[in-house]
Amino acid sequence: MGEDCELEVRNLSCQFGSFKAVDDVSLRVRRGSIHALIGPNGAGKTTCFNLITRYLTPTSGNIIFRGEDITSKSPSQIADRGLVRSFQICSVFQSMTVLENVCLALQRKTGDQYAFWRSKKSLKNLHETAVSYIEPVGLLPWLHKPASDLSYGRKRALEFSVTMALEPKMMLLDEPFAGMGHEDIGGVAALIQAEAKDRTILIVEHNLSVVQSLCDRVTVLVRGKVAAEGDYKSVSQNDQVVRAYLGVDP
Ligand SMILES: Nc1ncnc2c1ncn2[C@@H]1O[C@H](COP(=O)(O)OP(=O)(O)O)[C@@H](O)[C@H]1O
Numbered sequence: 001m002g003e004d005c006e007l008e009v010r011n012l013s014c015q016f017g018s019f020k021a022v023d024d025v026s027l028r029v030r031r032g033s034i035h036a037l038i039g040p041n042g043a044g045k046t047t048c049f050n051l052i053t054r055y056l057t058p059t060s061g062n063i064i065f066r067g068e069d070i071t072s073k074s075p076s077q078i079a080d081r082g083l084v085r086s087f088q089i090c091s092v093f094q095s096m097t098v099l100e101n102v103c104l105a106l107q108r109k110t111g112d113q114y115a116f117w118r119s120k121k122s123l124k125n126l127h128e129t130a131v132s133y134i135e136p137v138g139l140l141p142w143l144h145k146p147a148s149d150l151s152y153g154r155k156r157a158l159e160f161s162v163t164m165a166l167e168p169k170m171m172l173l174d175e176p177f178a179g180m181g182h183e184d185i186g187g188v189a190a191l192i193q194a195e196a197k198d199r200t201i202l203i204v205e206h207n208l209s210v211v212q213s214l215c216d217r218v219t220v221l222v223r224g225k226v227a228a229e230g231d232y233k234s235v236s237q238n239d240q241v242v243r244a245y246l247g248v249d250p
């Protein structure tokens with residue numbers, strides 16, 4: 001495996017009863033790249049993310065992160081290694097303020113998540129760093145508002161700053177723009193692009209113009225199998241992709 005390969009998935013399968021949700025998927029994500037995973041609803045994209053982060057156990061196959069086989073590691077061991085996902089369903093703490101949510105993420109990164117509950121004073125030192133993750137997503141006016149007060153799109157923006165505050169080596173983003181207003185997409189896309197300079201991003205995204213402008217490489221999943229892989233141009237011209245993906249969800 002080349003030095004520049006951040007994540008490699010080898011022959012990954014996941015079966016629910018007799019149904020193969022993920023069927024012999026192999027994937028290599030280059031370090032420092034933004035790699036898109038696209039495909040129709042039910043293709044197995046979220047299941048792939050669940051397998052990679054071990055929220056699900058693969059039926060077979062291997063997951064190699066930065067040269068280490070992490071197939072048998074736990075979700076928290078994987079997160080400790082710097083491979084972090086953001087959830088398709090919003091995962092911020094509703095009763096906590098924007099600032100508190102990002103501070104909590106910063107403390108998790110240091111492996112001391114319980115300190116947050118013990119000491120409100122030590123938290124103050126984190127505020128400056130937290131603000132540096134909150135400002136770029138446009139949430140400064142809501143700094144001291146509970147997350148429950150935010151619109152859905154702003155919750156997604158908060159979720160994104162929380163994920164960034166964990167300062168992962170690699171981020172898995174499952175439909176990060178879902179539910180966002182058109183006016184917010186450009187800003188968050190720019191942020192993803194800026195973040196990708198220091199890390200690797202694997203992103204599930206339905207909006208093909210976003211994929212085209214943001215992603216270096218695209219893997220197309222259809223019924224649990226890799227149907228095509230390449231840059232956007234070659235993938236979008238692939239007959240099987242046009243039929244199976246664009247035909248279903250134009
Ligand atoms: N825990 C589960 N048990 C049974 N079937 C599941 C489970 N999770 C996902 N599936 C099925 O696997 C298929 C792939 O789902 P998913 O990975 O969520 O697709 P995508 O994210 O590409 O839309 C779907 O048909 C879904 O119903």
Ligand SMILES: [Mg+2]
Nearest residue numbers: 045046047088
């Ligand atoms: Mg999904």
